[in-house]
Amino acid sequence: MIENKSQKRKNAWIAFLCVLAFLALVFCLDQWIKPTDKLGMLLIVLQKGSVYALAAVSMNLLNGYTGLFSLGHAGFMLLGAYTYAIFTIPDKSRDAVYQYFDAAIRFSIPEKLSQHMGGFGTALGVFIALVLAGLVAALMAWLIGLPVLRLKSDYLAIATLGFAEIIRAVFQWSKLGPITNGSNLLKNFARASKFKLEIAGTKLSLSTFVPVLIATVSITLIVLIVNSTYGRAFKAIRDDEVAAEAMGINLAKHKMIAFVTSSFFAGVAGATLAMVLSIAQANNFKSAMTYEILLMVVLGGIGSITGSVIGSLLFVAASEWWLRGLDSGKFLGIEAPNIFRNGFRLVVFSVIIMIVVLFFREGIMGEKELPDLFRKKKKDPAKEAQS
C-alpha cells in the first residue's frame, strides 16, 4: 500500500511537470509564430483544439464516466458563451454591438476591474466572467436536471437535446434583444486575440496561451473529480445502477452532481470558444455541435480523459488543417480538382469516424489513460491514474 501511494505521488509529479512543460511550450509558440506565418494554423488548432478538448472531457465526465447519455452540451456551451460575452463587452462598444436594440446590461466586469487594478483587473475580470459563465450553465443544468435526470438512456438523450434547442430559441427571441442582442452576433468582448502581456515595454502575445491554460486547468479539475470518491461513485452508477444503489450511493444526488459539474465545464468551454472565435451567436450552438463533440469523445475512447483530449486535438487538426487540401484540389501532392473539391474533406473525415465507430469501438485510448501506456510492461492491472 505504502509503496503504491508513493508511486502514485511520483506519477502525479511527473504528470504535473509534463503539463507545465506543455504550457511553457505553448507560451513560446505563441511568441514565435505570427498569424501570417505558414504555421499560423498551428495556433488556431491549439486554440480551438483546447476548447473542444475541454468540451469533450466535460461531456465524457457525463457520458463516459457516469453513463448518462446527454446530448445537451451545445445548449450549455451557448449559455456560457453568452454569459461571458455579455459581461465583457466594453462600454464604448455596447451600442455598436447592440445595433438594433437598446442594450440593457451595461456592465463589463474586466473593464470595471481594470479601472481599479489596471492590467491585473482585466485578467481577474476575465476570470470572473469565465466562472460566471460556468455557474450560469450549471444553474440551468440543475433546473433541467430536476425533471430530466429520472429518464432512462435514450429518453434522457432526446430530452437534453430538446432543452438545448429550447435554450437556443429563447436566446434568439427578439423580445430578449436588449440582453442577448436577439439572434444577432455578439462581438467586441474580451477575446483571445487581444490578450497581451506587457513586460518592460515588450508585448507578449497570450492569444493561444490563455485558452490552452483555461482548458488545462479545467481538465485538471475534472481529473481530480474523477479520481475522488465522487468519481468512483459515478463509475459505479455507470457500471450498474442497481448495484450502486444497493451499495448506498444516492443515485439522484450523484447523477445531479455529474450533470451540473459537466455543464459547468461545458459553460466554461463555451465561454472559451467565444473568446477564441471572437464572436458569439446562438445559431452556432446547434445540435450538430453536440454531435461533433460526441464524435471526438468516441474517437478518443469513451471513458478516457487523455483519450478525449487527443481525440479532440486530432479532430480539430484534421478538419481545420491537415485535410484542408482535400477541399482545394491538391492533397498529398495529387492534383484532382474534380474530386478534391469543396466538402470532400468532411466526407473523408466522416468515413474515418464511421470506421472508428464500427471497427475500433474502443477509440484511440479505450478506457486507458496516457500514463497507462508507459506502464504496460509492469504486471499490475491497469488502474486509473491521473494524466
Added chain:
Amino acid sequence: MKKVLSLTLALIMIFALCSVGVAHADNPVVKIGVFEPQSGDNGAGGKQEILGMQYANHLTPTVDIGGTTYDVELVYADNASSNDKAPTAAQTLISSGVSLVLGSYGSGVSIAASDTFDAAGVPAIGVTCTNPQVTAGCDVYFRICFLDPFQGTVLANFAKAELGATKAYCLAKQGDDYSGGLCNYFIEAFGKDNCVYEQFPEGTSDYSTYITNAQNQGCDVFFAPVSTEAAAQIIAKADTQALGMPILAGDTWDSNVILQAAKGTNVKICVTTFYQEGADAEFDAGIKSWINSDATALANNGGNDELAAVTVMGYDAYYMALEALKAAGSTDPADVLEVLPTVSYTGVTGPIAFDEIGDAVRDSAFVKQCNTETGVWDFVSVATVG
C-alpha cells in the same frame, strides 16, 4: 490495430505538411485572398462574386509592384456562409500569406472575421457586405459597396413613392446581419408603426406561413432582402398563394436565380442594385463570352450568362486590389493597409474611393424590376437620397 490507425494518421499529417509548400513560377507571386461563401445559404451568390474576380484575373493576371512584375494568385477560402466558420477561413487565408483579402458576400461573415484580419494586420476589401458594422470600429476593413442605411432608405422611399405602399411586411433571416440590417434601416425610413417585421430561423423550408401572415395583416408591400436560396422559394410560394403585393429586395436579389424563379409567374419584384446590365457594353460582352467559354464558370453562374451585380462588383474589387498593391509598392500587408485609404479607382460600377471609416463614397443605386415574361431585369430608375 491502434498502431495501424495512429500510423495512418501520422502519415496523413506528414504528407499534408509536405504538400503545403509547392510553388513554381517564373515571376514572383502576389497572393490575393478570396474570402467568400461557396457553400451554405449564400453559396450561389458568393460563387457569382468570385466569377467577377476570376474574370478580372483572367484579363489582368500580372501586376507591377515597385518595378517588378508579379503574377497574381487568387487564394480561396470558403466561409460556408456561417459566422462560426468565418474566423478559421480567414485565418487560413492569412497563414497562406496573402497581401490583402477581398470579400465577403454577406455581412455577417465579414463582421465575424474582422477581428481575425485586424489581429493579423491584413487589410480586407468588402465587396458587397452592406452592413455598417463591417467597417465601423475595424481599422483593416474597407468596402466598395453602398451601405444599408442608404439602401434601406432608397427602398423605403421607392415603396412609398413609386409603389404607393402604406404598410410593409419585412422578412429577415434570424441572426443574419445582411437581411436583418437592411430590414432595420428600411423600417426606420418607412416608419416603425407601418411595418410588420418577422424573422425566420435558419433551415426554414416553409415560407408559406410568412406569406399568409403578410396577407392577413393587410400589408401592401413584401420586403424580403434574404438570400437567393430563400428568395426562389418565396417567389414560388408567392405565386401559388397569390400574394397580391409587390416584393421588394436589396442587391442580393439582383441575380439570375431570381429571374429564373420569377419567369412565368405573376409576381412583381423590384430590387436596388449596383449595376445595370448594358451600362458598359464592352465589359458585358467580354465577361459573357468568358462565362460561356468556361463550363465551370457557367455552372457557377447558375447555367446562363445573365450578369449579377455582385459579379461586376467582384470585378471592380479585383482592380481596386491591384491599385492598392501598386500604390503600396510592396506585397507586405502592412504597406497595403497604409496606402489603402487613399487609393481610388474608376470601375465599371462607377468611381470608387474610401471615406475616413473605410466605406465607399457612393450615393446612387439602380432600381430594377423583374420582367416575368422575358426573364430579364427592366431598368426603372436611378435612386439617390438627398
Added chain:
Amino acid sequence: MDVLKTTLPYIISGISVGGQYALIAIGYTMVYGILRLINFAHGDVFMVAGLMMVYLSASLPLYLAIPLMILITVLLGFTIERVAYKPLRTAPRMSVMISAIGVSYLLQNLALYITGGLNKNYPQIPWISDRISLFGMETSRVTVITPFLTIVLVFALVMLINHTKIGMAMRAVSRDFETSQLMGIQINRVISATFIIGTFLAAVGSILFFTNYPGVVPTSGAMPGLKAFVAAVFGGIGSIPGAVIGAFIIGIAESVIKGLDTILIVNGVISEQIGLATFSDAFTFVLLIIILVFKPTGLFGEKSTDKV
C-alpha cells in the same frame, strides 16, 4: 368567424406538414419498437431521397424517376442497417446510437460534397404541385392530398402488421427480442423489413414535403427528422397510430405558432409583433419534455417494465 378565417390557412398547412412528419415518424417508431434505437440517420435518409429525386429527374422522366428514387432510398435504408447497425447488435445501446449519429454526419457531409453546399430545387411534379383554391385561400394541391395519402398508407401498414406473417413477426420481436429469436423468427429479416418499410414511407414523405417546400439542402432532413421522432415519442413509441396523431399535432402546432403573432394581432389580442414565431421549433421540444416528464410512455404507449 374572423378567428376561424385567419387561423384556417395555418391549420390547413399544419395538417399537411403533419402528414409529412407522420410518414417519417413511422420509420422512427417502428425501428425504435424493435431495436430500441433512435435512428438519427432517418431524417437524413429523407433528405437523401429528396436529393436523389433532384438528380434523377434531371435525366429521367418522372414516371421512371419516382419509382427509381424510392427503390434507391429503400436500398440505402437497408444498407445502413446492415453496415452500421447490424455489427453492433450485441454492443451497448449507446454505441448503436453513436453509430446512428455517425451515419447522419456522413450522409450530411456526402450531400454537402455532391451538391457543393448549394440549394437544389426540387422538380415540379405535375398535378400535385398545381395551384388550387380552397375555402377562398390559394394553395397547392399537395397540401390537400398529403393527409389523405398519409392515412391511406398508414391504414395499409396497419393491415400489413396485423394480418401478415412478417407483421406478426415484427410484433413478436418488438414485444420480446430474445424470446422471438428462440421461437425461430429470423430476426435479421424482420429488422431489414422494418427498415425497408420505414425508408419507403420516408421516401414517399420526401416527395410530398419537397413538392411543398422545394429547396433541398444537406441539413433539410435534420429538423423534420427530429420533429418526427418527437412525434413518435409523443404518440407513444412503438405505436403507429400514436406516431401519426403525434405528427399531426406537432405539424399543426408548429404552423399555428408561426402565424400566432398575426392571428393575435388581427383579432386584437396584442397590438404589435412579439416574435412568437421564434418558438415554432422549440415548442415541439417543450411538448416532448412535458410528455416525457408526465407520461413517459406517450399517449398510446405500452407500459414497459425494466428488468434487472
